[in-house]
Amino acid sequence: METNTPENVAQDILNKLRMNALWEPAGLGLSYMKVGESQLKLIEQHNTPIAAQAKVRMQHLLDSIGWDIDDSEVSMIDVQNLTPQQQHMKEMQLRVEAAQKWPCPECETPLSAFPLEKGLWNFDGHQDMMLPDGEVEKDVEQWSVIIQCPVCDTQVPMEPYDYTLLAGDDLLMSYRSGNVNYTALSRLQIIEMVDAGLGNVLVLGTFCPTTGLLLPPHVRGSVVIYAPVGEEE
Ligand SMILES: [Zn+2]
Secondary structure, three states, X not given: OOOOOHHHHXXXXXXXXXXXXXXXXXXXXXXXXXXEOOEEEEEEEEOOHHHHHHHHHHHHHHHHOOOEEEOOOOEXXXXXXXXXXXXXXXXXXXXXXXXXXXXXXXXXXXXXHOOHHHOEEEEEEEEEEEOOOOOEEEEEEEEEEEEEOOOOOOEEEEOHHHHHXXXXXXXXXXXXXXXXXXXXOOHHHHHHHHHHOOOOEEEOOOEOOOOOOEOOHHHOOOEEEEEEOOOOO
């Protein structure tokens, strides 16, 4: 049975990390990007003593598992003059910018050029997950979103969070299940639909009413309008 040493945990995270993806270990004020098979680049560092110390510790840790770090072009972020909100905005901006550079694993076409609206949500079963504090959460649903390269047709499975970074929140408003497309309605739209007495409105639970399949968490509990694929807007 494998023990959860910091080395094992880091190795596991890094192996799963997509090329050009960011790794931001919680609370350290450091943002790394995976730039090679065992190469990271330090992109951003907060100008705090915590980040400076963490950088040295991370260097040792990553050395010990055979990963190189390029820290020649790090930008220092003056977090002492930012509100927590501004910090969060900056972090999100960095993540979105990094996502724009993710390439197709086969032909280097940016994932941002894929037809993201055609992403297919796939349920990958249940798995125990280790939380950052070392606790294990049992039987967590695993989902991925499969997108297809418009150039070489490679299917690329993505973490839902990464997919959202790439595609934006708007695409989470609609969901395709089998041959039916669900589009979440705003409160105003719900009122209009109900007043007009239109019938093709549903409230979604855990399972798809048409296919009986498990729905991904983000669509459960939404009020949706449904239409056969190809007829939506
Ligand atoms: Zn491709």
